[in-house]
Structure formats: structure tokens, C-alpha cells
Amino acid sequence: MFDYEDGKLDWLAAGLPSEGTNAQRPRAGDVARTDVPTCRLDERLGDVRDRARKAGWDACVVLNEERVVFGLLRSKELGASPDLRIEEAMRPGPSTFRPFVSIEEMAAFMKEHDLDSSPITTSDGRLVGLLQRQDAAKAALELHEREHHSNGGQR
Amino acid sequence: MPQPIDREEVRRLVDRGAQLVEVLPANEYEEDHLPGAINLPLRRLEKEARSALDRGRAVVVYCADSA
Amino acid sequence: MTEHDVAVACATCESSIERCEFCEEPGCRVPICHHCLGEALGQAMAHPHPHGG
Numbered sequence: 001m002f003d004y005e006d007g008k009l010d011w012l013a014a015g016l017p018s019e020g021t022n023a024q025r026p027r028a029g030d031v032a033r034t035d036v037p038t039c040r041l042d043e044r045l046g047d048v049r050d051r052a053r054k055a056g057w058d059a060c061v062v063l064n065e066e067r068v069v070f071g072l073l074r075s076k077e078l079g080a081s082p083d084l085r086i087e088e089a090m091r092p093g094p095s096t097f098r099p100f101v102s103i104e105e106m107a108a109f110m111k112e113h114d115l116d117s118s119p120i121t122t123s124d125g126r127l128v129g130l131l132q133r134q135d136a137a138k139a140a141l142e143l144h145e146r147e148h149h150s151n152g153g154q155r
Numbered sequence: 156m157p158q159p160i161d162r163e164e165v166r167r168l169v170d171r172g173a174q175l176v177e178v179l180p181a182n183e184y185e186e187d188h189l190p191g192a193i194n195l196p197l198r199r200l201e202k203e204a205r206s207a208l209d210r211g212r213a214v215v216v217y218c219a220d221s222a
Numbered sequence: 223m224t225e226h227d228v229a230v231a232c233a234t235c236e237s238s239i240e241r242c243e244f245c246e247e248p249g250c251r252v253p254i255c256h257h258c259l260g261e262a263l264g265q266a267m268a269h270p271h272p273h274g275g
């Protein structure tokens with residue numbers, strides 16, 4: 001017999017699939033955008049900004065070779081001097097959230113704190129995607145409507 | 156005494172046919188569980204393991220976390 | 223960003239914190255501490271890789 005000591009939370013925090021009633025409800029990892037632009041610490045801000053905006057984004061996540069999140073560039077950071085290195089311009093060590101966090105909670109928090117985007121990472125810091133506020137709000141609303149209109153709101 | 160393993164070892168064992176057993180209460184199991192896991196709350200584990208589990212396959216037990 | 227961050231109180235537990243752990247903005251109206259945020263979201267909120275600053 002074997003004991004998976006780190007347990008279910010470790011499994012979910014790694015973004016691995018699960019079964020059960022919660023698995024049918026969208027979570028942060030399901031809604032996060034995996035196509036968010038990424039960059040390295042040693043890149044030039046101007047180059048990264050141009051690349052991000054060309055892709056239609058006003059944000060970029062700073063990763064190392066193992067896709068561990070080191071920093072975040074939102075609109076404000078991207079607007080700094082183009083000759084800065086990413087390491088100087090970025091917002092270092094941003095707060096990150098696990099893939100299994102409920103989308104309703106994230107949507108509520110993002111609205112309450114007026115936050116446009118939140119990095120979603122596994123428990124070891126690897127990027128899953130960037131959760132956008134409007135996507136979170138939309139998913140939370142759709143979930144609410146779906147549950148409210150089916151079986152009298154039974155969960 | 157069960158042998159402690161990590162996530163990657165769980166995946167390897169499951170690929171080779173191991174049985175997953177969540178020992179948390181039923182309501183927690185119903186909300187979320189590892190794919191294919193059965194529920195045998197701790198207080199029932201000893202009593203029902205014999206009938207619920209295939210003795211020819213490895214068994215991996217887990218709960219919420221290591222706390 | 224000033225080095226002299228004024229301490230604020232977590233809106234949930236009133237503990238003293240430097241900044242909101244959710245949005246990290248000094249002027250957040252409803253700052254929340256690391257512990258309370260972890261409780262609210264049901265997650266262990268380990269910050270990213272230690273080398274990430």
C-alpha cells in the first residue's frame with residue numbers, strides 16, 4: 001500500500017484533472033488564457049511590448065526556462081522606458097493563484113480589487129495562463145445562470 | 156505501514172493499474188477526487204478494504220494534504 | 223514605489239500588512255492578508271519561485 005502524502009490539494013494545485021461535482025464547474029485554470037505572451041528577464045522592454053501588442057495583449061508574463069513565473073508586466077509596466085530590461089521593468093513575484101480556485105471567487109475578487117488580470121500557476125510556480133477579469137466575470141455569470149436555471153439551483 | 160509517494164509516482168502507479176482510494180468523508184469525495192478513485196473513509200477502510208479492493212493490484216491512499 | 227509603505231489592516235482579520243496580497247496595490251480599499259486570502263480561495267498561496275524576488 002502506498003500513501004500519497006501530499007494528497008488531493010497537491011494534485012489539484014498541479015492542475016491535474018479531477019472528478020466530482022466541482023470538476024464540472026469552471027475554475028481559474030479552465031478560464032485562464034494560455035496564449036498570454038511571455039518573455040525572459042534579459043529581454044528589452046520595447047521589444048516585448050511590441051510583441052505583446054502585436055498579439056493583441058497589454059500584458060506579458062515573465063518566465064524562466066522552466067516556465068516558472070518570475071514577474072508580470074501589465075499596462076503600466078509595459079509603458080515604461082523601452083530600453084529597460086525586463087528584470088528592471090517588471091512587477092516581481094506577483095501574487096498567483098491555483099488552477100482549482102473557483103471562478104466565482106476569482107471573478108468577485110478581481111472586481112472588488114479592480115484587478116485586470118491574475119497569473120494562474122501550479123503549486124510549483126509554473127504558468128498555466130493569465131486570467132482576465134472579463135473572462136472570469138463572463139464564466140461566473142454563465143455558471144450562475146446555468147445553475148440557477150437547472151433543477152431549481154441544485155448544485 | 157504505507158510507503159509515502161509523490162505525485163509523479165502516483166501517476167506511474169495508476170498507469171500500471173493501481174487502485175486509488177480517497178479516505179476523506181463522502182461529501183468531500185463527491186466534490187473532488189482523483190480520476191478513478193473510490194471512497195473509503197478512514198473509519199471504514201480497514202473493515203471494507205478486503206471487499207472493495209482487488210488484492211492483486213497496488214493501492215494508493217490519499218486524503219486532503221499532509222497537514 | 224516608496225520604501226516607506228504605510229501599514230494597512232487586513233479587511234478580514236485586521237492584522238497589519240504592507241499591502242493587499244490579492245492586488246498588491248498600496249491604495250486598495252479592501253486589503254486582505256496572505257492567510258485570509260488563502261482561506262477565502264481555498265488554496266495554499268505559495269508565492270512564486272523564491273528566485274523571483
